Amino acid sequence: MVLDISPEDLPRTGDQGIGRVAVIGAGAWGCALAAVARSAGRAVTVWGRNAETVTAINRDHENPRYMPGVPLPAGLNATMDVAQACAGADLVLIVTPSRTLREMCGMIRPHLAPGVPVALCCKGIERGSGLLLSQVAEQELPGHPIGALSGPTFAKETALGHLTAATVAFPFSYQDRLHPETSTAAKVAVAMGSNAFRPYVSDDIIGVEIGGAVKNVIAIACGMMTGAGFAENTRAALITRGMDEMKRLAQVLGGRRETVTGLSGAGDLTLTCSSRTSRNMSLGVQLGEGTPREKCFDGRNVVVEGEINAVSVVELAHRVKVSMPICEAVHAVLHKGAPLGETFARLWARPIEGEPASLSLSIDHPADDAAINDLAERMS
Numbered sequence: 001m002v003l004d005i006s007p008e009d010l011p012r013t014g015d016q017g018i019g020r021v022a023v024i025g026a027g028a029w030g031c032a033l034a035a036v037a038r039s040a041g042r043a044v045t046v047w048g049r050n051a052e053t054v055t056a057i058n059r060d061h062e063n064p065r066y067m068p069g070v071p072l073p074a075g076l077n078a079t080m081d082v083a084q085a086c087a088g089a090d091l092v093l094i095v096t097p098s099r100t101l102r103e104m105c106g107m108i109r110p111h112l113a114p115g116v117p118v119a120l121c122c123k124g125i126e127r128g129s130g131l132l133l134s135q136v137a138e139q140e141l142p143g144h145p146i147g148a149l150s151g152p153t154f155a156k157e158t159a160l161g162h163l164t165a166a167t168v169a170f171p172f173s174y175q176d177r178l179h180p181e182t183s184t185a186a187k188v189a190v191a192m193g194s195n196a197f198r199p200y201v202s203d204d205i206i207g208v209e210i211g212g213a214v215k216n217v218i219a220i221a222c223g224m225m226t227g228a229g230f231a232e233n234t235r236a237a238l239i240t241r242g243m244d245e246m247k248r249l250a251q252v253l254g255g256r257r258e259t260v261t262g263l264s265g266a267g268d269l270t271l272t273c274s275s276r277t278s279r280n281m282s283l284g285v286q287l288g289e290g291t292p293r294e295k296c297f298d299g300r301n302v303v304v305e306g307e308i309n310a311v312s313v314v315e316l317a318h319r320v321k322v323s324m325p326i327c328e329a330v331h332a333v334l335h336k337g338a339p340l341g342e343t344f345a346r347l348w349a350r351p352i353e354g355e356p357a358s359l360s361l362s363i364d365h366p367a368d369d370a371a372i373n374d375l376a377e378r379m380s
């Protein structure tokens with residue numbers, strides 16, 4: 001169900017709450033979130049850099065390039081003018097690929113009113129610096145509360161109004177702990193929430209962001225093994241052990257392990273590792289089937305965050321000395337030319353460990369090279 005209210009009919013609620021939302025990015029997720037905010041009764045303007053897409057959103061209420069056939073609410077405005085998109089906004093959602101975040105922050109900076117909260121809806125870790133996206137945005141947008149909106153949310157399903165839940169995380173002040181319902185996270189959750197889109201409030205931005213960045217890499221691993229002919233046992237093992245990698249990294253960086261078991265961690269990991277609707281899983285499947293990288297997605301340029309972020313995740317893990325063997329395997333195959341079959345066969349042949357890791361043990365068993373070669377052969 002989509003409410004069709006003209007932006008002029010809506011009060012600007014100012015201090016009372018969030019009336020206007022600017023969405024930076026007119027791709028699949030940007031348009032889906034714009035539809036969510038519009039359906040929740042907000043006035044919404046989407047900024048996009050592609051004239052045809054902007055025209056199609058305004059004229060046809062559709063994004064034919066990224067979500068063909070999915071109707072968007074009629075009252076949703078799109079523009080190529082960033083000043084117009086940000087004018088009067090009480091909330092900004094940044095929804096472009098993670099590698100563009102710094103650039104997007106610089107672009108919107110001159111046009112934001114002081115103190116307007118910015119929620120990051122992209123998933124990744126900055127390459128080189130190892131910074132979380134929220135830390136990048138804090139550097140570029142001083143004085144603005146920076147948070148994240150993340151969860152198991154395929155854009156098309158969300159835009160079509162399928163029941164969806166996600167986490168909204170902003171750091172809490174002392175006051176926020178006394179009155180969580182007036183925190184920025186709660187205000188953003190109220191602004192975005194509707195009968196179909198259910199936000200949960202969190203103060204653990206680190207835990208939420210790590211979940212979003214790492215799950216894409218694990219989804220590529222699941223795809224690779226699926227494409228190579230392995231089945232549900234293998235996928236379940238990768239999901240579970242992948243979640244452990246997420247938990248370890250989140251905890252060392254100051255996030256909470258229980259956040260990783262929530263929507264933005266376990267929820268998104270399960271979704272992304274279960275369906276070829278996921279671009280990350282789909283890339284893995286194609287590679288596992290033996291398709292050369294340049295021929296994947298029929299040669300189209302598709303946003304696969306886990307591919308780029310395998311580098312930043314592994315670099316970060318090395319920096320903080322966290323063991324992430326599945327991410328390492330994906331990184332080795334994608335970026336170091338390691339053979340997929342042998343890499344995953346060796347992943348399975350690692351020393352026996354404790355579960356949980358606090359049961360600290362490591363039992364070497366002699367690597368049976370012939371067996372590893374057999375397994376690798378089976379995967380090639």
Ligand SMILES: NC(=O)C1=CN([C@@H]2O[C@H](COP(=O)(O)OP(=O)(O)OC[C@H]3O[C@@H](n4cnc5c(N)ncnc54)[C@H](OP(=O)(O)O)[C@@H]3O)[C@@H](O)[C@H]2O)C=CC1
Pocket residue numbers: 025026027028029030048049050066095096097098100121122123124153154155156302303305
């Ligand atoms: N799709 C989904 O289901 C979900 C996606 N996300 C996350 O959202 C983020 C965006 O993904 P999604 O919307 O799916 O991607 P899409 O490929 O659908 O769209 C990407 C958008 O970003 C724009 N863009 C790309 N590069 C730049 C740039 N340098 N400057 C400005 N705009 C740029 C594209 O514009 P143009 O068309 O002009 O190239 C396009 O509008 C990712 O981090 C993804 O992980 C999160 C949850 C769900």
Ligand SMILES: O=C(CO)COP(=O)(O)O
Pocket residue numbers: 123151152153154155216219268271272277278279280281303304305
């Ligand atoms: O993040 C997503 C769902 O929550 C989208 O996943 P993909 O980028 O793999 O399509």
